[in-house]
Amino acid sequence: MKYQEYGLVNTNATFQDAIINRYAIGAFNFYNLETFAAILGAARQSHSPIILAVSESALKYMGDDILMSMIGASHITPDERITLHLDHGHSFDACKHAIDLGFSSVMIDASNLSFDENVKISAMVAEYAHQHNVSTEAELGTLRGQEDENTFSDTELYTNPADVYDFVSQTNVDSLAVAIGTSHGAYKMKSPTQELRFDILANIMDLLPNFPLVLHGASSVPSHLVQTINENGGDIKNALGIPVQQLQRATTTNICKINVDTDSRLAFTAAIRETFNNKPDVFNPREYLGAAMHAVYENTLDEIINIMGSANRLA
Numbered sequence: 001m002k003y004q005e006y007g008l009v010n011t012n013a014t015f016q017d018a019i020i021n022r023y024a025i026g027a028f029n030f031y032n033l034e035t036f037a038a039i040l041g042a043a044r045q046s047h048s049p050i051i052l053a054v055s056e057s058a059l060k061y062m063g064d065d066i067l068m069s070m071i072g073a074s075h076i077t078p079d080e081r082i083t084l085h086l087d088h089g090h091s092f093d094a095c096k097h098a099i100d101l102g103f104s105s106v107m108i109d110a111s112n113l114s115f116d117e118n119v120k121i122s123a124m125v126a127e128y129a130h131q132h133n134v135s136t137e138a139e140l141g142t143l144r145g146q147e148d149e150n151t152f153s154d155t156e157l158y159t160n161p162a163d164v165y166d167f168v169s170q171t172n173v174d175s176l177a178v179a180i181g182t183s184h185g186a187y188k189m190k191s192p193t194q195e196l197r198f199d200i201l202a203n204i205m206d207l208l209p210n211f212p213l214v215l216h217g218a219s220s221v222p223s224h225l226v227q228t229i230n231e232n233g234g235d236i237k238n239a240l241g242i243p244v245q246q247l248q249r250a251t252t253t254n255i256c257k258i259n260v261d262t263d264s265r266l267a268f269t270a271a272i273r274e275t276f277n278n279k280p281d282v283f284n285p286r287e288y289l290g291a292a293m294h295a296v297y298e299n300t301l302d303e304i305i306n307i308m309g310s311a312n313r314l315a
Helices: 012-021 033-046 056-062 064-073 092-101 115-131 161-171 198-207 223-231 244-250 262-278 285-308
Strands: 025-029 050-055 082-089 105-108 135-140 145-148 151-153 175-178 213-215 255-260
Touching: 012 025, 012 255, 025 082, 025 285, 033 050, 033 262, 033 285, 050 056, 056 064, 056 082, 064 092, 082 092, 092 105, 092 115, 105 115, 115 135, 115 161, 135 161, 161 175, 161 198, 175 198, 198 213, 198 244, 223 262, 244 255, 244 285, 255 262, 255 285, 262 285
Parallel strands: 025 050, 025 255, 050 082, 082 105, 105 135, 135 175, 175 213, 213 255
Antiparallel strands: 145 151
16 A cells, blocks of 8 residues: 555655754654554654654564554544654665555665665665655664664764765665764763764765754663663663753754664563562553553653654644
């Protein structure tokens, strides 16, 4: 089915509004009914546009039919400005599959390849996507850390501003993910005083004025969630996210999409661990999954309001 039949929108108009009005759209990853309902519910409660992000591995986990049935049953309307986005598609076939399934936006991540190979595959995806009015994101530079089995790197390579104009011109992508010091996982910063490379971002913006830019690996890793996990049997030591103030600063630039995955995982896990620790007799999944869903909802709502600045942006 076409994504329009699900009431979804692509990111083109949404991103331009975000750039003009200086806010960002949260791209929140989900993996099951609970995380899906929590994120969608927070967007609707705050009257915020939202990007529902699904990785290749999450799509495999949920299954095509289950995922699209959840989307269809949610009665989404275009006025809500909700995008269904493939996060880190690693091949043309993966992106094509998502487009054919009903996704309204796809990311082709060929950032681990040479510049020329990245251009080649990103251009192929953009061409196919645009035939279906689907927006396309690509990435230049490499983020350190691991998101899932398909997205990981031991190295960090900042985006070279000298490459961005040629890359966008040759690929015709609609947005560009840049590497300015964020990373995947719960260990994003070496110290609380570490700064993102806003100087690199400024150079990129000079070369691509008003062009939509994206921050991956940008979870804030709330300390209270890490503390709750560790106090209830977890072992996540020295986890540091991107400081909220730096993310807020990013939203005043051409960064119009900020990806959040780790924070939702932490919220989900913290609620389940706390429930099991405080109520050892609980074995009804609805009770601990309900707590987890509420925790993801609360965290998503907080980040929409206090980081993205996207609340009450719907016409």
